[in-house]
Amino acid sequence: MVITQSLTTATSWSTAASDPKLWAMLTQTLLPLYVNTCRWFAGKARQQTGFSARTVHTLPLPDGNVAYLLILEASYADGVPENYLLPLSFIADQTGDALTDVPDKGRIGEVTFGRKSGILVDAIYDGRFRQALLTAIYHNQIVSQTDGQLTFHRGQGLEEGDQELVSRVLPVDSSNSAMTFGDKYFLKLYRKLFQETNPEVDMVAFLTDESHFANIPAFGGSVVWQAADTNPSGSPLRDHADVTLGMMQRMVPNDKDSWMQTGDYLNDFLYGVPQRMFAIREDVFDKVELLGRRTGELHCALYKPTADAAFAPEPFTDDYRQFLIKRFEDLLERRYALLIDNYTKLDAQAQRLAWVFMEAKEMIDTFIADFRTRPLDSLRIRIHGDYHLGQVLATENDFVIIDFEGEPESSITDRKIKHSPLKDVAGMIRSYHYAVSAKLFNSAETDTLDPDHLQRVSDRWFYLIRDTFLDAYLDVFGAPHPLFKNNTEINFLLLIYLLEKAVYELGYEISYRPSWVKIPLKGIIDVVREIEKIRLSDGNVESGVPMLQTGLLQTQRP
Template identity: 30%
Template sequence: MASKTPPKPKHSLEFPLTWEELMKSVEFQKQLCGDVLQDYILQQRWYGGKASKLKYIDVLDYFSVQNESDLYYGLVIEANYVEAFVQDYFLPLGLVKHPDAVDGNIIAHIKLNEEEFWLVDASLLESFRKMIFEKITEGNKTKHQHLEYRRGRKCLDDDYTSSRFLGVEQSNTSVVYNEKYILKFFRRLYVNHNPDYELSKYLTNKGQFENTPGYAGSITLKFSDKNVMTIALMQEMIPNEGDAWDYFSKNIRKGIQAFNASKRDLAKIQKLSPLQQINENEVDAQLTELFGKSFFEDIETLAHRTAEMHVSLGMERINTEFTPSGYSYDYTVWLKNRLVYMLDNRINLLENNLHKLDGLALDLAQALLSNKKEVKKRFLDFDENRLKGERIRVHGDYHLGQVLVNERDFYIIDFEGEPESTIRDRKVKQPPLKDVAGMFRSFNYAIYASIFNHQDEHNKSIEEHFELAELLYDQMVGVFLYTYIDYVQSHNLNIGYRKEIEFLLHYCLLEKAIYELGYELNSRPRWAIIPLKGISSILNPEQHESSTSL
C-alpha cells in the first residue's frame, strides 16, 4: 500500500544542525518567530490576540523536556502588538517523521542535516504527554534550573497508562491522564502564579473544600522568587454529567414548556421584593409545579457548596495571600478606577454597535446611554468606611458554566478569574458576594436564553414569558440567598449585615451586567438584550430605591 503523501508545507526551514542544537541557533529563532509562528498562532483557538494587530513575535524563554530517548522544547513566546502591549504564550515543540501522525496539524516542514522532519505542537504527541506525567509524578527538577515539576497531594498514581484531550477548549489545552487526572496547559502565560493554581492548591492543602478538583501537580517556570509563570496544573478528574449551565437550562426549558401548556395566572404567583430570602419550602406552589421541587432543592445545594467554598477561602490566618481583609481606601480607589474605565469602554462600544440592535434591545440600549451618569454615580457611591464585612480571595468568574454536576451535587472548577482582568486584579481580595452576584447573573442568563432560543415553541406572549422569568429569577435568588447567608454567618465568615449585603449585591450585579454587555456586543449582539435587561432592572428606582444605597 502506498504511503500517504505529505501535505505541501506553507513554511519550510533548513539548518545544518541537530535537534539538540537547534534552539541555541539565533537564526532558527528568528525564522521561527517570523512568518512561521505568526501564521500558525493565528489559527489556534487558544490565541487571544486575534482582535489586535500583531507586530512581531519573540522567544522570551525556552526549556528542554527530555528523557533518555526523547527531546522536546517548551517555548514562552512573546507576542508584541501595534497597540503597544504584549501577551505571553506557551508552545511546546516536537519533531515527527510523518505529518499524518498529528493529522496534518503542523507548524512547519524542517530539514536538519538533510533529514526531513515536521515541526509540531508537542502536546499532540502521546510520548510528550507521557513524559510530562512522569515528571510531575516524580516531582523532579530538570536541568533547566528554573523549571519545577511538583507532585500534589491528590496524585495517587505512579505509572502512566493513557492520555487523551478533553474536548475543544478556547484558551487552554487540557489532557486527561489515566482517566483520573486532568492536566491543563495554560496557553496564555503571566509573570505571576496563575490564580487557578494558587486556589486549587490552597483549597486542597488547607481549605478542606471537597467539592472542587483536588490539586495533583503543576509545572512552574521560575525566573526569581517573585517572577514565576505557571505552565500547567494537574487536578483530580471529577466524574460528571456536564456543567450546571446545561443542567439548569434543560430544567428551565421544561418548566417554560409546562407553562406554555398550562393556563397559569401569573398574577396569582407570589411576587418577592428584590433579594428577599425564602426557604426552599416557601417557594410558590405554582412555580414548584412548573419547575419541580427538585429544581429548587438543587439551587439550595448549589448555594451550600458556594458558601462552603467561601468559608474555606476565608479561614486562613497565616498566609497573607489568603487572610481576610477589611475594606480600605486603597481598595476603593482601585475599584472605582477599574469600574469607571470599564463603564466608559462599554458605553463607547454600545454607541458604536447600536446599528446591530433593534426592538426592545435597542430601547434598553438607548435608555442606558441616557442613564450613563446614573450608572457612574452608582459605581462611585462606594464608601469603605461604612462597610464592616471582609474581603477574601474569590473565584472571580463564577457562573453556571464553572460548575460540574454529578448525581445532583455540584463541583466548582476554573479559578482563573475574569479573562479581561489583569493577573494582579484577579488576585485582589473581593467581597465574597461578588461570586454570588456572578451566579445570580448566570441564573438570569439561563432563564432568558431559554426564552429567546426557543421562541418558536411559545404559544404565549413574550411579555408573559418575561413576567414568568422575573418571578422565577426572584425565587431562585431567594432560595440561594437564604441558604448561603445562613451557612456563611454560622461559620464566622463576615459578609456584613442585611443592608450591607444588599448594597454589595446590587453593586456587584451592576458591575457584572456591565461587564457582560461588552462580551455580548463583541461576540453575539443578539444576546445583548440579556445584560441590558439586567442593567435596567438594577437601575429601576421604584424597585431598588431602599437597597442600593448605604
C-alpha cells in the same frame, strides 16, 4: 495541515538549545506559519512584525532524547509583545509508530538536524513528552535551565502509583492545550503566558492542599518556570520570578454543566407558560439549594486562616474602593454612550427599560458615592471571579466547580484582587436571570405571548430561584460571620456587584445580541429599585436626585 516547509541545519537536535542562529532561523521560517494556524494563538488578526525565541527550556525524554519548551515572543505594529509556550519535539523516523498519533495540525515541518531527517512537531502530540511531564510532576522534579529552572510540583490530587499512565491529547481546540492521563487526570498546558503565576493554579492548589475542598477537580500538580533574577534580554516575562506553564487536575465524570441542567429544568417550566400554568418541580429547588451550599462552602474554604498573604482576608480599604469605583464609573460612561448610540435599534420593551436606566443616572451616581464613604466591616477574600452556571459541572448527585482563571478580560494582577465573595454570588444570580430570560423570550412556544406577561412570569421564576440560592448560601456561614458584618452590609454589597455585572453584560448584548439587551437592562432596573429602597430607609432622599421613573415601564393598554 499538509507539510510544505523544510529546514536543514548542521546542529544536532540534542544540542539545539545552545544554537541561537538555529532558533532565529526557525522563528523566521517554520514557526510563524505554524503558529498562525493554531487556535490558541490570539495574534492572528493583528499586524505582526516578527517572532523571536526569548527562552528555550530543555526537557529530557524517557528514551534519552530531549524536547524543548520554547517561549515564543510575537511582536506587533501596535501594542506590547505577547509570549506563547510552544513545546517542540523531533521525530526522526518518519516511517515508525511515533508519527502515527501526530495529526496534521501538530506537524510543523520537515527538518534535518545534523545528519538526521525527520518531522518537527508540537510536542504535546509526542507520547514521550507527555510521559516526561507526568513523571516530572509525580516526582516533584526541578530541571535546571540556562535561565532559571523548571519546577514541577505535585499536588495531593495525584495518587501514589500513578507515575506511568496512557495519555492522549484532547481534540478540542481552545486557547490552551489539554492532555489526559489514564482518563483520570487532566493536564492543561497554558499557551499564552503572563508575568506571574496563573490565578487558577494558585486557587486550585490552595483549595486542594490547604482547605481540602472536595467540590473541585483536585489539584494534581503544576509546571512553573522560575526565571533567573537577572534580566539580560529585557524580556517582559523575566521581570517576575514565576511563570505558570501548566496545571494538572483530577478528571470529573459529569453529564453536563449547570447552564445546560438549568435549561432542562426550564423546559418543563416553559411548557406550562402558554397554558398560564406556573409550576416548578421540587427537585429544582433541591438542586438550587445544593448549589447555594456548595458556593458557600467554597467561600468558607477560601476564607481559611492562613499565613499566605495571597489568601489572607482583607478589609474594604480606600484603595480597593477607589479601584472598584473607577472601574465602575468608566464602565457606566461607556455603556451610557453605547446605549444612546444604539437606542433606535432596540425593541419597544428594551427602549422603555433603557430610558428608565438613563433617567436613574443620578441615583446610581449617588449610590456609588455612598459606597466610597459608607462604613463597611465585612471582609474581602480571593474568589472564583468568573462564577456562573457554565462554571459548575453537574455530577449524578452533586456539583463540581471549575475554571478558576478569573475574568477573561482582566489582567492577571486584577484577577488576584480580593473581593467580597458576594461578587461570585452576584455572578450566579445574573446567570440564573439569563437562563430564564433567554428561555422564555427566545422559544417558539412563547412567540405569540405578550412580552409584558412573559416578563412577569420570568420575574416570578427568577425571584424564587434567586432567593432559594441566596438563603442556602448564607445559611452556610451562620451569623455573625467575619465575611459579612450583618444583613445591611450583605444587601448593600450584593447590589454593588449585581449592578456592576449587569452593566458589564449590557455592552456585549448591545454589540452582538440586540434582541437580548432587555435581559441586563431588567437586571439593572431591579438593582435600582433596591437602591431606591435603601435611600428611603436611610432617609437620604436628596431633593436634586429624582426617584426611579417606573411609570415609564408601563405600556399603553386599550
